[in-house]
Amino acid sequence: MIGYDLRRNLTNNFMMCLMVGAALAVMAPLGIIFVHILKMGASSLSLDFFTQIPKPTGESGGGMANGLAGSAMMIGMSSCLGLPVGILGAVYLNEFGGNRFATAVRFSADVLAGIPSIITGMVAYTLLVVPMKGFSALAGAVALALIMIPIVLRTTEEQLKMVPGTLREASLALGVPCWRTSLKVTLVSARAGIITGVLLSIARVAGETAPLLFTALGNQFWSKRLTEPMAAIPLQIFNFAISPYEDWHKLAWAGALVLVVIMFTLNLTARYFGRIKHNG
Amino acid sequence: MSEPVSLIDTRVVKGDLLFKWIIFSLAAAVLLILLVMVVAMVRESLPSIRQFGAKFIVGREWDAVKGDFGALDFLYGSVISSVLALLLATPLSVGAALFITEIAPRRVGEIIAPIIELLAAIPSVIYGLWGVLVMAPWLQQSIQPWLIEHLGFLPFFQGAPYGVSMLAAVFILMIMVIPIITSITKEVLMAVPVSQKEAAYALGATRWEMFRMALIPYARSGVLGAVILGLGRAIGETMAVTMVIGNTPQISLSLLAPGYTMPSVIANEFAETTSKLHSSALMEIGLILLVVTLIINALARLLIWSVTRGDTGARA
Numbered sequence: 001m002i003g004y005d006l007r008r009n010l011t012n013n014f015m016m017c018l019m020v021g022a023a024l025a026v027m028a029p030l031g032i033i034f035v036h037i038l039k040m041g042a043s044s045l046s047l048d049f050f051t052q053i054p055k056p057t058g059e060s061g062g063g064m065a066n067g068l069a070g071s072a073m074m075i076g077m078s079s080c081l082g083l084p085v086g087i088l089g090a091v092y093l094n095e096f097g098g099n100r101f102a103t104a105v106r107f108s109a110d111v112l113a114g115i116p117s118i119i120t121g122m123v124a125y126t127l128l129v130v131p132m133k134g135f136s137a138l139a140g141a142v143a144l145a146l147i148m149i150p151i152v153l154r155t156t157e158e159q160l161k162m163v164p165g166t167l168r169e170a171s172l173a174l175g176v177p178c179w180r181t182s183l184k185v186t187l188v189s190a191r192a193g194i195i196t197g198v199l200l201s202i203a204r205v206a207g208e209t210a211p212l213l214f215t216a217l218g219n220q221f222w223s224k225r226l227t228e229p230m231a232a233i234p235l236q237i238f239n240f241a242i243s244p245y246e247d248w249h250k251l252a253w254a255g256a257l258v259l260v261v262i263m264f265t266l267n268l269t270a271r272y273f274g275r276i277k278h279n280g
Numbered sequence: 281m282s283e284p285v286s287l288i289d290t291r292v293v294k295g296d297l298l299f300k301w302i303i304f305s306l307a308a309a310v311l312l313i314l315l316v317m318v319v320a321m322v323r324e325s326l327p328s329i330r331q332f333g334a335k336f337i338v339g340r341e342w343d344a345v346k347g348d349f350g351a352l353d354f355l356y357g358s359v360i361s362s363v364l365a366l367l368l369a370t371p372l373s374v375g376a377a378l379f380i381t382e383i384a385p386r387r388v389g390e391i392i393a394p395i396i397e398l399l400a401a402i403p404s405v406i407y408g409l410w411g412v413l414v415m416a417p418w419l420q421q422s423i424q425p426w427l428i429e430h431l432g433f434l435p436f437f438q439g440a441p442y443g444v445s446m447l448a449a450v451f452i453l454m455i456m457v458i459p460i461i462t463s464i465t466k467e468v469l470m471a472v473p474v475s476q477k478e479a480a481y482a483l484g485a486t487r488w489e490m491f492r493m494a495l496i497p498y499a500r501s502g503v504l505g506a507v508i509l510g511l512g513r514a515i516g517e518t519m520a521v522t523m524v525i526g527n528t529p530q531i532s533l534s535l536l537a538p539g540y541t542m543p544s545v546i547a548n549e550f551a552e553t554t555s556k557l558h559s560s561a562l563m564e565i566g567l568i569l570l571v572v573t574l575i576i577n578a579l580a581r582l583l584i585w586s587v588t589r590g591d592t593g594a595r596a
Contacts, residue, residue: 022375114577116516179299207403
């Protein structure tokens with residue numbers, strides 16, 4: 001009997017060790033990557049990164065100012081396109097969400113969220129780049145908006161669901177029209193959670209590369225119009241990383257560091273807003 | 281505001297109708313987007329589907345000059361890289377999730393879990409950057425020569441150490457799906473009722489026996505869902521794989537040889553297609569990818585939902 005219990009305990013301890021080992025094995029490569037980005041990025045980053053455009057091959061220095069501006073512009077445009085659809089679409093699902101149509105919308109959003117982003121890029125190419133006869137920042141922004149919409153829609157609906165019905169009923173009882181109740185009471189009460197979803201969706205598209213490959217295409221110089229190809233940080237990281245030039249690799253590392261910092265800032269801010277929801 | 285309000289204010293009714301109509305059309309837009317995407321992909325693939333039929337899936341020619349296209353090499357690359365990555369990632373992720381939820385002190389778990397979630401948010405191009413500039417040279421200099429020397433008698437580890445290879449793609453995909461599988465598995469494990477665990481403990485189970493008898497059986501389909509969701513991510517992953525797999529269309533048993541995947545060939549060739557048929561063939565690859573990911577995701581969601589539905593109480 002003692003031998004049996006001993007074996008059980010040994011098995012238990014052995015398996016526990018395995019799991020601690022698994023946790024360490026999971027953290028190790030991720031930690032190594034993170035440290036590498038910090039180290040390589042910090043040593044390559046300089047003021048030029050934020051003020052210069054990439055130098056031609058062979059010349060050292062240069063920066064990704066055009067990529068930063070391009071990313072910011074395309075994210076801004078895609079937010080203008082995607083956020084209203086996502087947020088107000090979620091209001092519809094929350095207010096009138098019991099029917100078949102709403103189920104179909106939810107299903108489509110979930111499906112869209114799972115589609116590889118490169119396919120979104122192909123579709124934006126077919127629908128915008130081909131008819132407009134050229135790669136453009138506009139097509140890039142639309143592709144990014146298509147990625148944002150399902151994320152924002154689903155997270156916003158989750159948040160709206162948590163607003164107590166009594167709050168809306170109180171507003172309606174005071175004679176406030178339904179539409180004002182939806183916008184000024186329900187949406188506003190859920191704002192912290194909605195901001196979380198919006199920030200997370202922005203963080204997601206800020207790092208997207210694949211959908212921009214055939215839409216915004218990238219640009220070594222400044223873009224003057226929205227109908228021209230435009231640079232973006234992830235595109236530049238990709239192009240520079242696969243190039244054989246040491247100087248461009250350095251720029252890629254610096255870009256990666258900047259992107260990771262932006263990403264973490266957005267995520268941590270999102271978390272901060274996510275926490276407000278629980279307290280208030 | 282100051283105007284008198286009758287019991288039924290027509291303006292209010294009209295305003296509500298207008299509002300309802302606006303938000304309805306925005307919700308309908310989501311449905312429409314999916315429809316348009318599928319229709320566009322199918323329409324653009326038609327020339328290739330008509331030209332090659334089923335031969336497209338089993339054909340191995342990929343010649344843009346002759347206009348002969350078959351996608352088998354890319355299908356092979358996608359399936360092998362994703363499945364192997366999942367085989368490596370699953371035990372690690374489940375172990376880590378069990379560690380976070382059940383073994384680690386609450387404080388430690390609360391620190392590790394958000395870090396892993398944060399890592400899931402790192403863009404794939406950055407994993408690719410690290411993969412091509414750090415991991416691939418490291419594989420070439422240390423891991424691959426070792427494999428060739430000690431396991432070279434196996435067909436999987438033959439050939440020259442290139443660095444960029446199927447092995448590199450498997451590793452980078454493994455690293456990328458681990459955070460996803462870990463965090464979903466964690467959610468699923470946390471949805472297991474405490475009574476299940478307590479019942480096992482009450483019968484005198486050790487912690488491992490509790491895992492084996494109560495926790496894992498209850499969470500099994502949810503964990504499977506998490507793994508399948510990871511598979512969906514891996515198969516659609518574009519940038520990181522394109523950067524490390526070597527982009528050579530071939531079917532080689534050896535993991536040290538370069539390969540090619542469906543998203544990679546799209547990423548590399550779609551912007552510079554030489555003919556209508558070429559772009560249509562790439563579209564068809566995209567369509568195959570789309571169908572595969574749709575099936576995978578539907579399956580994953582169904583499985584995860586079957587475990588967590590009691591917890592989230594989703595409204596119909």
